[in-house]
Amino acid sequence: MALDYYKVIHGTLVAVSYQPDGDSIRFVADDPDQFGELHRGHQVIPSRRDGSVQLRLEGIDAPETHYGKAKQPLGDAARDALLSTLGFASWDFEADGATVEMTSPEAVSATILTKAADVHGRPISYLFRDGVIPHDDGDVVPLGGNLFYESANCKMVSSGDAYPLCYSSTPRAHRSALREAARHARAHSLGVWGQDESELFSLVDAASIGIHGALIYPKLFRRCTDYLKQALAAQVDYNLADWLRDNPSEDDKLFIEHGGRSRPIVVPLHAAIEQRNARIAFMPDLTELVFIEK
Structure with missing residues (x-):
């Protein structure tokens, strides 16, 4: 290292x-x-x-x-x-x-x-x-x-x-070590990995992802919670990706790190989200996410 x-x-x-x-x-x-x-x-x-x-x-x-x-x-x-x-x-x-x-x-x-x-x-x-x-x-x-x-x-x-939460300011070697630690925990369904539903989860109201709802990646949970407070209170016909796009301070920038050294492609958070009726698909591998430090 x-x-x-x-x-x-x-x-x-x-x-x-x-x-x-x-x-x-x-x-x-x-x-x-x-x-x-x-x-x-x-x-x-x-x-x-x-x-x-x-x-x-x-x-x-x-x-x-x-x-x-x-x-x-x-x-x-x-x-x-x-x-x-x-x-x-x-x-x-x-x-x-x-x-x-x-x-x-x-x-x-x-x-x-x-x-x-x-x-x-x-x-x-x-x-x-x-x-x-x-x-x-x-x-x-x-x-x-x-x-x-x-x-x-x-x-x-x-x-x-x-979960691992790596930023662009986190040293590359540390990101790699945390990624491997998370993958080992995930392979053995330890802790959060035994319940994680980030890949596809229902998002109807706060209870969907609350204490008795789906366990999702915490940063995504915070964005979903902010979205629900604003969009549902205003009774607007929004989905999560649209809301993120219209709220740049919430639309984190990220890239996927596979371990190679090629220059990564930075995308906004909303680009990693797909709306499937009342369900949200969050497509990246959670162990490979790197967020751009604000």
Whole structure:
């Protein structure tokens, strides 16, 4: 695996009074000034309450536990898998079922490797349990080989608790490793792959893809949810592809990566969708998708 370099930031993970899910959690840096050296680091603003920031875990997308009020099948399972992977032994929730009331231990030591924040001010991170990264705070180190497979990111894809979600900014070698991990999980019907219906699913209303509906690729779920809110509320005769075409901010750009090095063809998300009466066909292989970073 080719080497890519990242800043080491040590700290602790916290969940009490927050709503973690299968691909994001709150992180308190030992030295918050380290964020300032990241690309878009000025947008990382620690919470005044406890100094924590929301992480965006690189390369993965877990079923949603709370996209607004919308929720997917296996969202809770993905969240619980991440908490367990990171070293939390137990946890309880408040009455809403999403906000963490207590954890044991209260916080978990961890390390992130990061080089940028996203447009929402979340450090785009590979996340590791305490002791895995033998480097000092602020060091810039390579991430490749066996170390990559020790990340919580790769472990979540390998177990099938999360889908791969690769961007053009994700190093090619990392995309390849996540793709192979996802394909192995899919071949054994692990986690999401035992229920995934992204290839062909009904889309009549929110319940079609809700907690008791079809499990689909989370990014696609978010676009479908936004579409349903707008199109059905306005009572317009739209289909999903048409709506995406008319809403460029939702019509993600992507390409399919087969492993070759030829220049990929970038297409809009709507071009990968086919309307079949009340059903949606999403045609790409989910392990080969690469989205263009905004």
